[in-house]
Amino acid sequence: MSVTETLAPRPVGGPTLPQERRLVTELPGPRSREVLDRKARAVAAGVGHTVPIAAVAAGGGVVVDADGNSLIDLGSGIAVTTAGNANPRVVTAVTEQVARFTHTCFMIAPYESYIAVAEALNRLTPGDHDKRTALFNSGAEAVENAVKIARKHTGRQAVIAFDHAYHGRTNLTMALTAKNMPYKHGFGPFAGEVYRAPMSYPFHDGLTGPESAARAITLIEKQVGAENVAAVIIEPIQGEGGFIVPADGFLNTLVDWCRDNGAVFIADEVQTGFARTGRWFASEHFGIVPDLVVTAKGIADGLPLSGVTGRAEIMDSPHAGGLGGTYGGNPLACVAALAAIESYEADGLLERASEIGAQLTGRLTALQARDPRVGDVRGHGAMIAAEFVDPATGAPDGSLTARVAKACIAAGVIVLTCGTHGNVIRFLPPLTITDDLLAEGLDVLETALVGA
Ligand code: PMP
Secondary structure, three states, rough: OHHHHHHHOOOOOOOOOOOOOEEEOOOOHHHHHHHHHHHHHHOOOOOOOOOOOOEEEEEEOEEEEOOEEEEEOHHHHHHOOOOOOHHHOOOHHHHHHHHHHHOOOOOOOOOOOHHHHHHHHHOOOOOOOEEEEEEEEEEHHHHHHHHHHHHHHHHOOOOEEOOOOOOOOHHHHHOEEEEEEOOOOOOOOOOOOOOEOOOOOHHOOOOOOOHHHHHHHHHHHHOOOOEEEEEEEEEEOOOOOOEEEOOOHHHHHHHHHHHHHOOOEEEOOOOOOOHHHHOOOOHHHHOOOEEEEEOOHHOOOOOOOOOEEHHHHHOOOOOOOOOOOOOOOHHHHHHHHHOOOHHHHHHHHHHHHHHHHHHHOOOOHHHHHOOOOOEEEEEEEEEEEEOOOOOOOEEOOOOOOHHHHHHHOOOOEEEEEEEEOOEEEEOOOOOOOOHHHHEEEEEEHHHHHOOO
């Protein structure tokens, strides 16, 4: 039986899909259940899923399943379809490209779209210095390459990552990622010369930015040695770790320290990049200019693409052939990225992210004022989170968070959790969601919290 037969009828995705929450079965419905039963028999158990549906179409602010249920999308496939699922500009660009050529390997026969993406990244990332870019497939692969480049440039080995960090699931990025379960458990040994420093987490540590930076720098200097540090890598706002926004001055102090000590400052903007926070890159909220910026997710609105962009003298340190890969900067992904960037610019999506942020923050802080289990509301633009705690002790309440998220999903609203203690619900809606749909999603969240 072909996939088309199994899942028919399939609506066309994109913004013309009816923008509504519509449940016609419980989740999963019978058709989705059939597909998920096949998943259990065919797909490795380690590849989990959060929402019990088989998706067949998505666009605007909804995801539609095989039974005709339409769910409000507050996750964007983990911050990827920022410019909207099946965005018409992306669809046109990819459709035209796929009929022209699907692959030549950029390292064998280069093509213009890759170069145009590099030019766009050089233009859009913070700082007006001379820049170069290299493209890859996934966020983790780009992080690995940023570390390779920093090591080659400095001739040093040590890499500093932070508490609550998430940088991926490959061997080096598992070492950089902080949380054991589920990302690292049983998968060691991990790559060497990775050291972990304390993060600035204002809701929990109450420290100023410079105080927490001093704490991290002392650890680096005493336990690693400044002259051994190739790179400091950090998410300007941590994603999987709990949407942790560092206190003002934390990142700036680390950037200054890197400059003074010859280390490369790498901003992992895989989750925060591309209009998500209301700016092109979250680094801009803190006024920092990273040496290298790692991008993925929102860069190509769903096609697999990632990049490392940074100072020309650092990026050009590896020898020819030292960077690359068969698929890196695939032509379909590159034209998708160019179309997505056009959409961010022409459709006013940065401003839209800020509006969404104001709506989310307004509703969640009002909820926090009524319900002390909402300990903290934080984030920028369309990257906002609520952290749930036990009001008596302030301890993280992961089980409440899981119950609320489960109830939201059962009611047709896709929300994602995050945080080292699993006690954070994060909101990452596509920037094409309507105000009404976002408000309805938050109504569902409020009801779920009352019942949890
Ligand atoms: N860095 C950050 C900050 C991320 O959020 C992620 C993905 N959640 C990654 C790296 C890894 O990206 P990928 O899953 O594309 O390898």
